[in-house]
Amino acid sequence: MKHRGYYGPFGGAFLPEILVATFDELESRFREIKGDPAFWEEYVSLMSSYSCRATPLTFAENLTAHFGGAKIYIKREDLNHTGAHKANNVMGQGLMVKRMGKRRVIAETGAGQHGVATATMAAKFGFDCTIYMGEVDVIRQRPNVFWMEQLGATVVPVTDGTRILKDAINEAFRDWVTNMDDTHYVLGTACGPHPFPEMVSYFQSIIGKEARKQILETEGRLPARVYACVGGGSNAMGLFSGFFDDPVELVGVEAGGKGIESGLHASRLCSNDASPGIAQGYKTYFLQDDDGQMKETHSISAGLDYVGVSPILAEMHDQGKARFEYATDDEVVAALKLTMQKEGIIPALESSHAFARAFKEAPEMSGDDIIIINQSGRGDKDIFTVADAFDDPKWKDFICAKAGEYQND
Amino acid sequence: MTEFQGLEPYIRNRRKEKQILLMTHIVMGYPSFEASYQIVRQMVEEGVDLMELQIPFSEPMADGPVILKANQKAIESGSTVEKCMAFAKRVAADFNIPFLFMSYANILYKYGMDRFAQKMANLGLAGAIVPDLPPEEADDYLTAMAAHNLAPIYIYSPETSDARMKTIDAVSKGFIYCLARKGVTGKNTDFTQDMADYLRRCKQATNLPLAVGFGVKDRSDIAFLKGKADIAVVGSQTIREVEEKGVDATAPFIRSLMR
Numbered sequence: 001m002k003h004r005g006y007y008g009p010f011g012g013a014f015l016p017e018i019l020v021a022t023f024d025e026l027e028s029r030f031r032e033i034k035g036d037p038a039f040w041e042e043y044v045s046l047m048s049s050y051s052c053r054a055t056p057l058t059f060a061e062n063l064t065a066h067f068g069g070a071k072i073y074i075k076r077e078d079l080n081h082t083g084a085h086k087a088n089n090v091m092g093q094g095l096m097v098k099r100m101g102k103r104r105v106i107a108e109t110g111a112g113q114h115g116v117a118t119a120t121m122a123a124k125f126g127f128d129c130t131i132y133m134g135e136v137d138v139i140r141q142r143p144n145v146f147w148m149e150q151l152g153a154t155v156v157p158v159t160d161g162t163r164i165l166k167d168a169i170n171e172a173f174r175d176w177v178t179n180m181d182d183t184h185y186v187l188g189t190a191c192g193p194h195p196f197p198e199m200v201s202y203f204q205s206i207i208g209k210e211a212r213k214q215i216l217e218t219e220g221r222l223p224a225r226v227y228a229c230v231g232g233g234s235n236a237m238g239l240f241s242g243f244f245d246d247p248v249e250l251v252g253v254e255a256g257g258k259g260i261e262s263g264l265h266a267s268r269l270c271s272n273d274a275s276p277g278i279a280q281g282y283k284t285y286f287l288q289d290d291d292g293q294m295k296e297t298h299s300i301s302a303g304l305d306y307v308g309v310s311p312i313l314a315e316m317h318d319q320g321k322a323r324f325e326y327a328t329d330d331e332v333v334a335a336l337k338l339t340m341q342k343e344g345i346i347p348a349l350e351s352s353h354a355f356a357r358a359f360k361e362a363p364e365m366s367g368d369d370i371i372i373i374n375q376s377g378r379g380d381k382d383i384f385t386v387a388d389a390f391d392d393p394k395w396k397d398f399i400c401a402k403a404g405e406y407q408n409d
Numbered sequence: 410m411t412e413f414q415g416l417e418p419y420i421r422n423r424r425k426e427k428q429i430l431l432m433t434h435i436v437m438g439y440p441s442f443e444a445s446y447q448i449v450r451q452m453v454e455e456g457v458d459l460m461e462l463q464i465p466f467s468e469p470m471a472d473g474p475v476i477l478k479a480n481q482k483a484i485e486s487g488s489t490v491e492k493c494m495a496f497a498k499r500v501a502a503d504f505n506i507p508f509l510f511m512s513y514a515n516i517l518y519k520y521g522m523d524r525f526a527q528k529m530a531n532l533g534l535a536g537a538i539v540p541d542l543p544p545e546e547a548d549d550y551l552t553a554m555a556a557h558n559l560a561p562i563y564i565y566s567p568e569t570s571d572a573r574m575k576t577i578d579a580v581s582k583g584f585i586y587c588l589a590r591k592g593v594t595g596k597n598t599d600f601t602q603d604m605a606d607y608l609r610r611c612k613q614a615t616n617l618p619l620a621v622g623f624g625v626k627d628r629s630d631i632a633f634l635k636g637k638a639d640i641a642v643v644g645s646q647t648i649r650e651v652e653e654k655g656v657d658a659t660a661p662f663i664r665s666l667m668r
Binding site: 004013015016021160161170173174177178179275278279288290291293294 | 490520543573592
């Protein structure tokens with residue numbers, strides 16, 4: 001029988017029967033556009049006019065001097081429209097939805113970046129839009145909820161399960177099995193049933209294509225290592241795919257939360273706490289118990305707080321084609337602070353995981369080595385979480401005063 | 410342990426006496442294992458013909474709000490796979506109808522497909538329904554089920570093409586579970602001419618008996634299905650009744666369906 005979308009033992013399409021026909025159509029549409037150079041041109045042209053592509057590759061001169069090791073470059077996905085790499089995937093899928101003639105899009109979101117990007121795309125292309133978001137994430141990412149709603153999307157807080165990203169994905173699937181005739185599910189990461197891992201990676205590959213070209217133009221040689229944070233894995237797949245054929249070490253950084261020993265983390269590939277399993281339509285490493293029930297995950301960053309991981313990265317892990325590390329919440333906040341102070345750049349908490357790991361390794365590397373860190377998103381969305389982490393008294397005063405104003409309304 | 414000559418002959422024999430059979434569903438351990446046992450007992454006493462015993466899963470993608478919550482509550486109150494197996498053994502020994510496991514692929518995968526099938530056979534179960542394990546992904550499962558003489562129950566949906574219905578028929582045993590509509594379990598379904606046409610299409614694709622589920626909730630829904638299907642499946646509605654009125658509401662509810 002047709003066995004599709006496998007990366008070694010991982011991937012597949014574990015679909016309820018009701019969605020099989022929808023996925024057949026999605027796959028054939030994806031084959032069609034992947035084989036059509038005009039589509040990629042249309043996509044790049046859209047991304048360079050509606051968004052800010054090519055995003056810059058910034059030499060982090062002060063951080064480089066600070067650590068005294070490898071030359072540090074930062075790929076600036078934060079300068080994409082809506083402030084994260086998520087727009088790459090969303091606009092690509094949006095162009096596909098137009099071709100499919102559907103009029104409604106739905107999406108899950110964790111940090112809210114994918115939700116905002118999807119709401120933006122829906123506004124631009126004239127689609128109805130519903131975003132599913134775990135109740136916990138609605139609370140920690142309120143500013144993004146505000147923007148999604150202003151952009152015309154309906155945001156549905158998900159109150160089932162652990163009330164975070166995986167639960168939002170389940171709820172989006174429940175919507176889709178009812179409304180697939182006119183609705184496309186814009187899955188936000190390189191996970192889920194085939195063809196999503198391949199399709200999302202394809203749209204995100206624009207990051208790696210640009211980064212490789214830019215570093216060769218600037219330095220005339222390849223980096224020794226590239227770093228990306230790994231939640232579902234889409235920004236990592238995007239950057240890594242530019243260097244698959246090169247002697248470049250690919251380093252994925254997972255959420256170490258409060259430390260691996262604490263059990264409060266979301267490290268699937270670099271801890272021993274995950275095992276292969278099947279959920280949300282695909283096979284990969286999941287953080288689960290011996291019965292196969294998914295565990296609670298923890299991360300300071302909503303976008304990395306996920307039980308599964310891209311099946312493509314799972315296979316790369318097993319084959320030794322990429323190295324996976326983790327950064328703890330505390331290391332992440334320190335890396336974010338240092339990057340702001342040295343470079344005037346504000347990475348998202350998710351992206352700051354990649355920075356934290358790179359900062360550990362850069363001092364040990366030679367001054368001839370180059371590294372690239374993927375700044376998958378900008379950090380202003382995290383203002384509430386970061387202000388709490390910094391325990392900033394002036395911010396607290398401001399919030400209290402603002403709350404007072406609203407109470408007097 | 411009850412010995413069945415096979416699920417399909419059981420259904421055919423039973424159909425000689427009844428116009429339509431009734432299959433019900435419980436989530437094992439919800440609200441408790443003792444309550445689950447009492448629910449099963451009342452269902453069997455009221456003439457339910459076969460039953461799905463769901464092993465709860467944390468990510469029940471195909472289930473709607475009622476069964477989703479039942480899954481979560483069951484897990485929270487300690488319903489493990491091992492306890493579900495012990496429960497299944499008890500009811501299969503005590504009650505003389507076929508029992509099926511219903512769960513999601515990960516539960517079987519983590520247990521080991523062959524080990525799971527062997528265990529099912531030992532417990533006296535007749536087959537399994539695994540909604541996220543389509544035939545394309547099911548080589549190990551199908552081999553294991555065949556080796557232990559168990560029925561893999563597959564699903565038709567209104568979106569399934571005629572050609573795919575044939576493909577699914579080729580790997581199915583016991584009966585085919587026809588989804589009455591799109592969507593998840595426990596929402597309203599319109600029992601209309603469209604469904605009659607769809608069920609005719611199902612019947613042309615397979616010689617196996619047909620069960621119809623998703624949104625079947627009362628006597629009139631079941632009356633509609635007479636002559637069009639062999640088995641009516643009532644799932645979420647029993648859970649709702651028990652949640653609202655307690656365990657002892659099971660028997661009167663089942664009676665109201667069958668009368």
